[in-house]
Amino acid sequence: MRAATAIFFLLPWLGACARPAGIETADAWIREAPPGAQRLAGYLVIDNKLSTAITLTGVSSDAFATVQIHRTTMHDGVSRMRMIGELVIGPGQAQSLSPGGTHLMLIDPQAKLVAGDFVRLVLHFADQPDLALQVPVKTGR
Numbered sequence: 261m262r263a264a265t266a267i268f269f270l271l272p273w274l275g276a277c278a279r280p281a282g283i284e285t286a287d288a289w290i291r292e293a294p295p296g297a298q299r300l301a302g303y304l305v306i307d308n309k310l311s312t313a314i315t316l317t318g319v320s321s322d323a324f325a326t327v328q329i330h331r332t333t334m335h336d337g338v339s340r341m342r343m344i345g346e347l348v349i350g351p352g353q354a355q356s357l358s359p360g361g362t363h364l365m366l367i368d369p370q371a372k373l374v375a376g377d378f379v380r381l382v383l384h385f386a387d388q389p390d391l392a393l394q395v396p397v398k399t400g401r
């Protein structure tokens with residue numbers, strides 16, 4: 261019984277291949293963009309369950325030429341976004357990348373992406389293994 265339980269819990273680890281322990285993600289999605297748009301926005305929640313801070317140093321995807329981390333700010337009622345080089349998430353903190361706030365800017369899609377498609381994104385962290393995600397494209401705000 262005990263051995264069977266151990267195998268049950270080990271199987272996801274073997275399949276996941278060096279997924280970083282203690283970093284969880286939720287609600288990842290990419291917003292479908294109008295035809296011809298060269299920039300799409302991606303969102304997710306990154307939950308740091310570790311007792312130390314983690315640093316997201318970048319994101320890559322074969323589906324886009326470039327992925328940047330952007331932060332949206334308001335200046336005199338005008339929304340602007342700027343690139344941030346990295347994102348630090350404190351111990352026990354969850355960072356939400358969401359519409360109107362920090363987001364992933366996915367630049368120059370290699371193919372047209374529509375709702376229902378899935379895109380592989382790889383999150384890169386300092387001092388942690390990469391974290392690969394299959395992220396759905398959806399309509400919405």
Ligand SMILES: [Cu+2]
Pocket residue numbers: 330331341363364365
């Ligand atoms: Cu942006």
